[in-house]
Amino acid sequence: MRALPLMFLLALAACKDDVQQQIVDPVALTPEATGHFCQMNLLEHEGPKAQVHLEGLPGAPLFFSQVRDAVAYMRLPEQTHRILAVWVNDMGAPGADWADPGAENWIALDSAQFVIGSRRDGGMGAPEIVPFADTAAAQAFMAANGGTLVALDDIPDSAVIAPVQIGDDTEDDADFDRRLQSLSNRNEG
Template sequence: MKRALLICALLLTACKDEAQDISAVPLTEESVGHYCQMQLLEHDGPKAQVHMKGYPGKPLYFSQVRDAVAYSRLPEQEGVILAIWVNDMGAPGATWTQPGAANWIDAKTAHYVVGSTVEGGMGAPELVPFADLDKAAGFASQNGGAVMSLTAIPDRAVIAPVALPGDGTSDADYSNRLKALSDKIGG
């Protein structure tokens, strides 16, 4: 009898895990970015939230969509991602300064403008998500970039370092500084 109860308890637990609520959570003043720990509502541009297995109703928030996509692709990311939600920048009332607190769309079905001239909330190039393909194309025609699906976005668009205007840093400069630092530490 005890064995049957234990099996039932395990089955109920397994069912509970599968039924984790992965609905998008509206942003509030308490919503802070996973990397920056800053309030999301204070940053321009679209946001993202990543729902992880075992953390119902407690998504990881990202100040930029680019960062959430990078997070999902990094080899260090060990948890199971159940859902990624992004702001629909084509939703009624969505603007760059006020992208919306509750206009979430599934990241898998969104149309992204990649390589546009706009910067996200943390000053890096941004992936601009839209539910409507025509709105994404219109944004791209005004701001540059190409419309892509999530799976078509190249890693270099989300994981590569960001060169800021006027920092004078090139790949060669970075390599030389890194070598000098290594030489200093080693000798």
């Protein structure tokens, strides 16, 4: 009779392991997926995406419009939950291209290799960290787009967290100055 409770505990532990595995499996990219930082639909943005699975949030990963953003999230001191898994689009997978990086071609972030410093910008317009499972695919990408191949631990903070100038903001600045002056003139009168 003592064996029955022990068998029950072992079965319960096995179930817990199955649930844990389900938590960290990648989730297919759907039209409902939105970026964690930008809160915009991921399918509206080109380039590779990422998903971060956190302890305490089973089956609901944080999606990122750019791999760069996911790596930044991991490095931020404000990040409060333990990260269980991070998945990124394998840009060397069959059918993956910049306009459609794929819905299910996820590879583990820590097993990927990355092209940094290429001429390709990510979905939010910032320089992208482009993930590959295969070295030959990464080298073909570099031949067409430039860049350097690195491992995750060799990605410098400057490629992830540094501010990025996107386009020429001169017109936006002039418009902002005009609107600010207009408000100031109203408040004075």
